[in-house]
Amino acid sequence: MSDTTATGTRTPLLRLTGCAKHYGNIIALTGVDLEVCAGEVTCVLGDNGAGKSTLIKIISGMHQHDAGTYEVEGEPVRFASPRDALDRGIATVYQDLAVVPLMPVWRNFFLGSEKRKGFGPFSRLDVDLMRRTTKSELAAMGIDLRDVDQPIGTLSGGERQCVAIARAVYFGAKVLILDEPTAALGVKQAGVVLRYIVQARERGLGVVFITHNPHHAYPIGDRFLILNRGRSIGYHTKDEITREELTSLMAGGAELEQLSHELEQAATAAANGAASPSDAAGTTGRTAPAAEKEEAK
Numbered sequence: 001m002s003d004t005t006a007t008g009t010r011t012p013l014l015r016l017t018g019c020a021k022h023y024g025n026i027i028a029l030t031g032v033d034l035e036v037c038a039g040e041v042t043c044v045l046g047d048n049g050a051g052k053s054t055l056i057k058i059i060s061g062m063h064q065h066d067a068g069t070y071e072v073e074g075e076p077v078r079f080a081s082p083r084d085a086l087d088r089g090i091a092t093v094y095q096d097l098a099v100v101p102l103m104p105v106w107r108n109f110f111l112g113s114e115k116r117k118g119f120g121p122f123s124r125l126d127v128d129l130m131r132r133t134t135k136s137e138l139a140a141m142g143i144d145l146r147d148v149d150q151p152i153g154t155l156s157g158g159e160r161q162c163v164a165i166a167r168a169v170y171f172g173a174k175v176l177i178l179d180e181p182t183a184a185l186g187v188k189q190a191g192v193v194l195r196y197i198v199q200a201r202e203r204g205l206g207v208v209f210i211t212h213n214p215h216h217a218y219p220i221g222d223r224f225l226i227l228n229r230g231r232s233i234g235y236h237t238k239d240e241i242t243r244e245e246l247t248s249l250m251a252g253g254a255e256l257e258q259l260s261h262e263l264e265q266a267a268t269a270a271a272n273g274a275a276s277p278s279d280a281a282g283t284t285g286r287t288a289p290a291a292e293k294e295e296a297k
């Protein structure tokens with residue numbers, strides 16, 4: 001198997017080629033190509049219904065693709081469940097993070113993978129170790145929590161996302177998939193989460209960052225896949241695309257231009273309509289009756 005990628009370097013962690021997914025006769029995704037490499041952030045952008053969640057569901061093992069190939073480190077795969085994906089180091093952080101709000105941060109950090117000490121019937125949770133590890137792992141990501149004993153529900157949305165990212169890193173994820181982690185956050189908190197995405201990349205993970213927002217994607221992304229109604233309408237490395245081009249693609253460039261043209265026309269018409277009828281009659285013979293007609297409506 002070749003170990004070169006589109007950019008001519010190494011085997012990507014993930015590679016999707018011509019991937020498609022149908023739900024009955026709805027085509028949710030078709031002909032999508034994507035590569036995720038270690039130490040890179042791959043951004044998936046698109047409007048509502050573009051197929052972003054469908055794409056991550058395929059990558060994370062929740063759904064299977066109907067056509068195309070999905071390879072992990074060069075080997076074709078077909079995951080039966082998210083557990084299979086996780087076993088291959090593919091961790092997904094969903095927006096409604098699966099946390100237990102009333103449990104302490106450290107309990108949530110180790111949820112489902114608790115550390116124990118002692119043997120057999122005498123084994124018990126190694127609370128000290130879990131507390132210490134949580135604190136040091138969060139600190140290693142630059143997250144400074146006052147108290148890992150506080151219930152995770154008391155953290156801000158941004159902080160909770162950061163804990164989830166640190167957890168995936170600690171449990172050895174190679175690929176980290178983040179489904180719109182910044183969607184519900186304010187500017188400052190979104191900035192914090194973006195910083196941790198960069199940290200995960202610097203630790204050598206391949207990150208898939210799903211977002212609506214080109215302003216969040218552009219500064220931290222290495223590759224950009226733009227989806228529209230289940231199809232790829234652009235797949236670029238950062239040096240191939242500017243922030244303006246990304247924004248315009250994302251917004252449907254031509255449609256947006258048409259819309260702004262229509263809005264300008266509407267604004268001009270409204271301004272003309274607002275001008276006094278005598279004024280308008282004096283300048284253009286047509287405007288006054290038009291304005292009167294508008295008023296009569």
Ligand SMILES: Nc1ncnc2c1ncn2[C@@H]1O[C@H](COP(=O)(O)OP(=O)(O)OP(=O)(O)O)[C@@H](O)[C@H]1O
Binds near residue numbers: 023028053054055
């Ligand atoms: N389980 C399903 N059954 C039927 N249709 C579905 C299902 N899941 C998604 N779809 C359809 O597939 C298309 C893509 O949906 P998807 O959820 O992947 O979009 P999205 O890009 O994640 O959108 P959003 O930004 O709103 O989350 C949509 O038209 C959606 O209605």
Ligand SMILES: [Mg+2]
Binds near residue numbers: 052053054
């Ligand atoms: Mg979605």
